Amino acid sequence: MGEPGPEPAARGRELAEGALAGDRRATARLLTAIENRTPVAEAALRILYPQAGQAHIVGITGPPGSGKSTLVSALIANVREAGRPVAVIAVDPSSPITGGALLGDRVRMQAHAGDRDVFIRSMAARGHAGGLAAATGAAAAVLDACGFDLILIETVGTGQSEVEVAAAADTTVVLEAPEMGDEVQAIKAGLLEVADIVVVNKGDRPGAQRTAAQLRAMLVAIAPRPGDGDERPRPKRPEVLLTTASTSVGVPELLAVLDRHRPTDHDSGSAAARLARAEAQVWAIAGDRVRAQLHDDRHREATEATLRAVADHELDPYAAADRLLGDVQ
Ligand SMILES: Nc1nc2c(ncn2[C@@H]2O[C@H](COP(=O)(O)OP(=O)(O)OP(=O)(O)O)[C@@H](O)[C@H]2O)c(=O)[nH]1
Ligand SMILES: [Mg+2]
Incomplete structure (x- = not known):
């Protein structure tokens, strides 16, 4: 390494x-x-x-261009007015869609350059599934231990990454923008599943109220009913808020809602969420380690032979998995 x-x-x-x-x-x-x-x-x-475990870790996700970086910048300004330290991890998906956005982000963030209680860092979302949850979780733990009591993780909601970031966050904010109008239906169901708070940004644009109403209706439709076996620690239906990040309208209100979501030591919802987060991170790391071992010099040949045997239908995948697990430590 x-x-x-x-x-x-x-x-x-x-x-x-x-x-x-x-x-x-x-x-x-x-x-x-x-x-x-x-x-x-x-x-x-x-x-x-x-030494970590004090911070409120907030994931901010949503489609490209919905205003995540602008909102993060507005949140920083508001949080700093209150004198609180704040850290941002901007996950760069290295995708062609957002490849050009980072520079813009940096420019916007320069308002906070030189403020040592603002820490901004971009991270590459490379690697396979699970790696991002582990890396962002570890990065957040470092910042948490360093005394940043609010940690924002910005990621583009294009698929797996927002689910992984949700796994590393206490609270997940999903951003939408009104011009995404008719697409809302198609793209957002998956994204809404991970939301604790839904924000319709660009409240100054026409259709923002209508988008908010649509999203509220969708959330009613996808909300888990009691007793349907859904045991995820997300007891409440997400609130839908409107912001205009570019002028900070609605941002203090969002901060107030975020503060209500701050996990506490004594409620069982927070404890369950923390446990789920620990599980996601440890599983990701364990999976990483198993994979790495099975591909190291000692095991590579045997691993490849086992995989070939499955491809050739000489061995079933369950027996193969058992055999491979038997090969690691
Ligand atoms: N009218 C309006 N424009 C906004 C608002 N918030 C952000 N924008 C604009 O929307 C564009 C995209 O904003 P970003 O903050 O870069 O969006 P993002 O979600 O971070 O984009 P990616 O990181 O590329 O996914 C920029 O031109 C912003 O100035 C808003 O509340 N109202
Ligand atoms: Mg951005």
Whole structure:
């Protein structure tokens, strides 16, 4: 793994201690280590994780161009007025749709440059399913341990990534914009499933109220009924709010709703959500490790032979999975 130096544990400790002491360069380096999945990151996280658990981690997702970055910027401004530190992880899906957006994001965020209680970081959403949940979860834990009590994770809602980010967040905000009008039906059902709060942004545009009404109707339709076996820790139907992020209209109201969603130590919904989050992250990492081992030099040949046997119908996939699991540690 890419990290130089023979003593990742010592380096991890050094970075963790630096980050805890408020050294933002150490924090930035740690996030790079997390992104690159190095042993240094693991060593640092071992120290930092027990200190995390205070922050409110909020995922902000929605279609490209719905105004996520503009809203994040408005939220930062509002939160800073109240004197609270805030961190942002902008997940770059490296997709052609949004490939050009990051620079714009940076420009917008410059209003907060030089404010050490604002920490903004972009992260690549590379790798396979599960990796993003683990990486964003770890990055959020680092920022949490460093004292950022609100952590916003922006990601484009185009498929798997918002589900993974939802797995790393306490609260998921799904953004819509009115011009998406008729498409609302088709694209949003999947996105709405992960929403704790739905925001119709660009409230200054025609059709914003109508979009909000449509979304409220859709949420009634997809809401889990009691007793239908849906045990996800999302007891309440999401609220639908209107914002105009470009002028901060509705942003203080959104912050107030977010604060009501802040997990507490003593409610069972928060405890269940935390457990679900732990599960998603640990499973993702465990899956990663199993896959990595099965493809390492010791196992690769046997793994490939087993997979070929399934392809050739000499072995069924269940027996193959058992055999492969028997091969790891
Ligand atoms: N009229 C209006 N325009 C807005 C509002 N919020 C954002 N915009 C504009 O919408 C465009 C897209 O905004 P972004 O904040 O970059 O959207 P995004 O969801 O972060 O986009 P991606 O990161 O590319 O997915 C920009 O031109 C913004 O200025 C709003 O409330 N009203
Ligand atoms: Mg953006």
